[in-house]
Amino acid sequence: MDDTKSLGKGPYQWSSKGMSENILVYDIGTSSVKTALFSLEGALVSAVSIPYTTTYQRPGWAEQDPQSFWNAAIEGTHTLLESLDAKPSIAIISVCGHMNGMLAIDDKGLPTYPEIIHCDTRSVDEVAFIQNLYSQQDIYRITGNRIDEFLTLPKLLWLKANQEDAYKRTRFVINAKDYVRMCLIAVLGTTDFSDASLTGALNIREKQWDEGYLASLGIxxxxxxxxxxxxxxxxxxxxxxxxxxxxxxxxxxxxxxGDAASATRGAMVSDVGSAYISLGSSAWISTLYPTMVDDPLMRMQHFYDLDGKKINVCGTVQNAGSALQWAKDRFSPSIRFDVLEQQLSRLPMPNRVIALPYLMGERTPHWDAYARTAFLGVSQATTTLEMTLSLYEGVAYALYETEKVYDDLKIPIKTLTLLGGGVKSTFWLEMIASVFGRPLSVHPHYQNGTSFGAALCAMVANKTYASLEDAIASVSLTFHTIEPDMHKHEIYMQYYSLYTKMYQSLKPLFSDIYRLNKSYEEDFS
Known part of the structure; x- marks a missing residue:
């Protein structure tokens, strides 16, 4: 495309002369913007998070105000600078952010509609429209991904069908980190290959937007x-x-x-055999592969690495920390998470309640936007603590189910590194390690792993290192290990078997209740 539009001065020619010693990163997450400062050697200097809200107007809807990203970046920068003894010298700025969104902007860079974020599943009818024209196999062959409500393209079709004025004013469709970068440099209409990969519109083999495919959809x-x-x-x-x-x-x-691509490199993943788990509002497992993986069941997502060559092979659990937050808010609103987890740790094993944690549908391996949370085994004697614990276990089971897909695809995962805000919970990590039945490594920058990946990206961008592999090899980090309890693993596997049967039994009912609720949609207004 030749219509990238500048709102300020440009183009620029960058010189490495006078390069200073710090990297500033803006990580636009699902619940906050993290502003982090790293040295050019990869040491974390300081980091602050500024939260913002997500609006859930209707079941399956999730929206954010893009201006809140920029406001949080400004506030986070001020807070970070105030925390330091001296104003840092910044060599380069890097960005990363949540993926799969649909952020529509006009020709001045102003949002025409709130960003419809990754977990939004309103575009069920639009996915059906696409599937009437193309099989999932054909779409997967073109884009490397299923067409699904979680991707950008169906959300854009929803905007066209339901918000005609906003759609007509839309000049570009971008993602969260692109919006913040636009605010930084006053240039709009650009993105990178990783975010583009999860729009549902990129021909992943040709590395370009699929014009014929889009034209057939009227886009x-x-x-x-x-x-x-x-x-x-x-x-x-x-x-x-x-x-x-x-x-x-x-x-x-x-x-x-995109955040998942940044986190892969932040987890020090450089080859097949090493992978990581990111524990945040959602969770995922990812590794790097030279090419797309042949998966007849189309369970995995594929998106480009920061180098634009390797491919992330990724399985995503839609509801992770968000499911735990929901349980705490509903069942234990007056206590902190650490106090809650102390109480959960005292419950006898096994927990006799099983939960599907599908508050906003599920991705890998089911790809079911209709799926919702359900509890099995609740009785008069059941406590809210047991129901909360079942959601902790449910997310662990969902991650384990995702790991099993790698086994099916003959992708050897020798090491698993943990990243994300959920790593703060030793209670949860020990549970996940025991469900998996294998040791897990904890990243020293676990709360800033995605930001660290963006910093590694910047090290290559400013020519400090020739490649991401060189940048990773130059950084020395010390990890610690979470060991599994194999006795608990044996018990968990018995309940995991019921967990998988539970979804299969409820699957047809999920779509039935969606359609019934939709027939009364005015009641949700």
């Missing part, structure tokens, strides 16, 4: 941004944004990547 190619490597410099911090952030103008900004 113009011009709505999609130009494609770039994550490790390239796009522009420089504008004077206006520098003033808002209390930084110097002219700092180079690289394209950055």
């Amino acid at each position: 113009p190619l011009s709505l999609f941004p130009s494609l770039h490597l994550s490790t390239e410099i796009e522009g420089f911090l504008s004077k206006e944004s520098a003033k808002l952030l209390h930084l110097s103008s002219g700092i180079p900004v690289c394209y950055g990547a």
Whole structure:
């Protein structure tokens, strides 16, 4: 595409002369923007998180105000700078953010509609429309992914069908990190290959938007941004944004990547055999592979690495920390998580309640937007603690079910590294290790692993290292290990067997209740 539009000065030619010693990262997560500062050697200097809200107007809907991303980045930068003894010298800025969203902007970069984020499943009818024209196998062959309500393209079709004015004003459809980068450098209409991979519109083999596919759906190619490597410099911090952030103008900004792609490199994954688990609002397991993996059941997602060459083979659990937060809010709203987990740890084993944690549908391996949370084994004697514990276990089972897909595909996973905010819970990690029946390694930057991956991206962008592999090899980190309890593993496996049967038994009812609820949709307004 040649219609990338600049709102400020440009183009720029970047020089490595006078390079300073720090990397500033903005990580746009599902619940907050994390602003982190790393040295060029990979050491974490400081990090702060500024939260924002997600709006759930109806069942299956999840929206965010894009301006809240930028506001949180500004506030986070101020807070980080105030926490330091001296103002840091910043060599480069990098960005990463949640993927699969549909953030529509006009020709001035203003949102035409709130971002419909990754966990939103409203576009059921739009997925059916696409599937009437193409088989899932054909779509998977083109894009490397199923067409699904969680992806960008069906969300865009929903906007076209239901918000005509917003759609007509839309110039580009981007993702969260692209919006923040746009605010930094005043250039709109660009993205990287990792985020593009999970839109449902990229021909993953040809590395370009599939114009014929889009045209057949009535979507113009011009709505999609130009494609770039994550490790390239796009522009420089504008004077206006520098003033808002209390930084110097002219700092180079690289394209950055989607959060899952950044986390892969942040977890120090460089080859097949090493993988990681990210525990956040959602959770996923991912590793790098030279090509797409042949999966006849189409269970895995594929998206480009930061280098634009390797492919992430990723299985996603839609509801992880969000399911635990839901349980705490409903059953134990007045106590902290650490106190709650102390109480949960005292419950006898086995827990006699099993839960499917599908509050917002499920991805790997079921790809079922209709799926919802259900409890099995609840009786008059059941306590809210047992129901809460069943959701902890349910997420662990969902992750284990995802790991088994790698076994089916003959992808050897020798090491698993843990990242994400959920790693704070030793109670949960020990449970996951015992469900898996294998040791798990805890990343020293576990709360900032995605940001660390974005920092590694910046190290290549500013020519500190020639490749991501060189950058990773240069960083020395110390991990610690969570060992499994194999006696508990044997018990968990008996309940896991019922867990898998539970979904299969309820699957037809999930779609039935969706259709029944939809027939009374006005009651949810």
